[in-house]
Amino acid sequence: MTLFSSDSLKLFILGTLISSSLITAGCQTTTQAGEVGVQRKQFLLLSSQQADAGAAQFYAQEMQKFSSKGTLNANPQQTARVREIASRLINQAGAFRPDVRNWKWEVNVINSKELNAYCAAGGKIAVYSGLIDSLHLTDAEIAAVMGHEIAHALREHTREAMSEAVAQQVGVSVLASLAGLGQGATDLLAGATHVAVGLPFSRQKEREADDIGLELMARAGYDPHSALSVWRKMMANGGGRPTEFLSTHPDPANRIRDIEAHLPRVMPLYEAAKKTHKK
Secondary structure, three states, X not given: OOOOOHHHHHHHHHHHHHHHHHHHOOOXXXXXXXXXXXXXXXXXXXXXXXXXXXXXXXXXXXXXHHXXXXXXXXXXXXXXXXXXXXXXXXXXXXXXXXXXXXXXXXXXXXXXXXXXXXXXXXXXXXXXXXXXXXXXXXXXXXXXXXXXXXXXXXXXXHHHHHHHHHHHOOOXXXXXXXXXXXXXXXXXXXXXXXXXXXXXOOHHHHHHHHHHHHHHHHHOOOXXXXXXXXXXXXXXXXXXXXXXXXXXXXXXXXXXXXXXXXHHHHHHHHHHHOOOOOO
């Protein structure tokens, strides 16, 4: 006698696998430690492929939205500038994880007064022009912001947040979607990406992104001291009120102290990189 239908059995097996994953998911890390020494074990219920698929759909939808409004890469000079800085940072990302060479990186600039930037799973980067224009950012300061955001992707913080979001929703409908029994596997993951990108990361994740971002910009030949100046500009913007970008990040004064503490580790990397970069 058949105790389970094939679909029920598939759900049961998947549920068991997810339960097991919940126990073992914290025993992973996504990056090499680098000079800054980031080594925390991470909660990673979803696979990189699942996170990347959700992020790719989310990013495509966002870029289509801005493209239809005529605000996607509206300033060719600014777009070229941002992409050049991103290229230098991405070229150094292999110091933390060699597989980034296989990522399908995308870099786009949104013409908006919003002060924002992000890098979703798999290397999907968006920079809002308001961040550059309102704060009059130098190339090195842009590198500080982008290095921070790229570091989130290298550490797969979005994947962690997506894993947490999915874990909180585990039920029959979620299991069915992930098992491919109905419509919505990619939609579910795209929705989880939207939640992950829209909500602030924990202080620990932000500190990791600061540390790795600082090393990335140093390796790319951008003065790490610019990470201090960009946060100070954000603090000063708006008559003492935090910028929208800063409002989702930890206390600026604390992060400035943390960055200052890591400068001695990364300055030798910058001094070496200056020999090959003029900017």
